[in-house]
Amino acid sequence: MSSFVLFHHSVEQQKTKSKDKRVKPEKVVQILSDHGEDITLEEAEILLNFLYELAPVALRQHLCTGGKPAATNHGNK
Template sequence: MQDKKRSITPQKAIEILNNHGTTVTFEEAKIILDFMYNFAILSVNQLVKNKYSNSDGSKKYS
């Protein structure tokens, strides 16, 4: 897990998942949160890349 401050703690993730019928350990919650944060970063990067690229791969803006 990264040392950056995050708004959702593993304990809060455990509570949220438990409220929806899923039981996870503290370590599993940390892994889930790491995955979600990394996936979010990749998604935003992909959106930005697509916004500033033409369909042929060339850049719209310099």
């Protein structure tokens, strides 16, 4: 079994285990408020959903590149 398949399986298992470990929207509102950013609970939920979707992608990219930043081309030659 490839490491990607094992990783994906592990992520899927963690999704079911970590539901109760998720950061609560109320906590996000509090943290951001402490730093001068005011958001609603609905905005906090949207932000958390986005971050929980982004995290496995970022982790997978990090693991696939050996921890090195992905090569980017910003128009520089």
